[in-house]
Amino acid sequence: MPDLLKTEQDGLTFFQSPQFLAYPQIRHGFFTRLGGVSTGDFASLNFRFTGDDHDKVMRNYAIAAHVLGYGENDIVRTNQQHTDCIEVVTGHPGEFCFAKEGAPVDALMTDVRGVVLTGFYADCQLLMLYDHKAKAIAVAHAGWRGVKNEIARKTIEKMSEVYGTRPRDLECVVGPSICRSCFETDDDVYQALCETYGEKISDFVYRQDEKWHIDLKNITYSSLISAGVPAYNIDISSICPCCGDRSLWWSHRRQGNARGVHAGMIVLV
Ligand SMILES: [Zn+2]
Incomplete structure (x- = not known):
């Protein structure tokens, strides 16, 4: 389970998978707070429009896409609502858009080159998948509800x-x-x-002071292994936005809604 690598480029700090970097056919990044133009609670690379200045957020999308060699009009984004709704992107839309306007979309996939699939996180997991034989990519958003709904398995x-x-x-x-x-x-x-995973869940939880502590990263790892993904092909970030470096990360648990949101982007070149 190798960790992600920290990359600094064009004033941005983002994280990348060593496995993905072995494939020149894809570019990707999990972005941090650094390198954007938003201010205050949203400083600086915020991707959530609610509460922030629209033009600044659009500029942030452009900045992040640019570091991958693309622009904001290449971006197709999720509309994350903790569902298991998965959308297939079958063409380049030619403009900045949701995968499906007005509908929840928690996972996206495409085999179209030049479409920058974009998902969001601030404690929740954002998964990226790359089929190096079929040349297709996907992103999936998994908070605990996404883990309960097995969005990783369903996306595969x-x-x-x-x-x-x-x-x-x-x-x-x-x-x-x-x-x-x-x-x-x-x-x-x-x-x-428990409803989804039955007794297996006991491998991923512990009890402390009348509370449950749940290891969502290892549940997802186990789900990927069960789906048939080789262990060697799975990279998981050890970073936690909640107890990690506050200069880099927003955390829903730590900050509530007085925060921005991070984006992850992946594109077939
Ligand atoms: Zn933590």
Whole structure:
């Protein structure tokens, strides 16, 4: 389970998967707070329009896409609502857009070159997947509800259906996301995960001071392995936005809504 690498380029600081970097056919990045133009709680590379200046957020999209060699009009983004809705992008839309206007989309996939798939995180997991045989990419957003809904497994199944993806040809990376120490919950989250994973969930939780602590990173790792992805092909960031470097990360748990949101982008060159 190799960790991600820190990259500094054009004033941005972002993280990359060593496995993905072995493939010149794709470019990707998990962006930090640094390098954008937003101010205050949103300083500086914020991708959420709510509460922030629209033009500044658009500028942030352009800055991030540019570091991958693209522009804001190449971006197709999720509309994350903790669902298991997965959308297939079948053409280059030619403008900055949601994958499906007005509808929830928590995972996106494409085999179209030059489409910058963009998802968001601030504690939640953002997964990126690359089928190096079929030349297709995907992003998937997984908070605990996404983990309960098995969005990682469902995204792989959808890639198999659409692109003929074999799990053994997939490279997968999980970005910076909340750690088991910070992810403290009550019975409701534990029970919800039990409904999906049954007794296996006991391998990924511990009890402390009347609270559950749940290791979402390792649940996702286990789900990817169960789906048939080779262990060697999975990179998971050890970084937690909640207890990590505050100059780099926003955390929903630590800050509530007085914060920006991070983006991850991946594109087939
Ligand atoms: Zn933490």
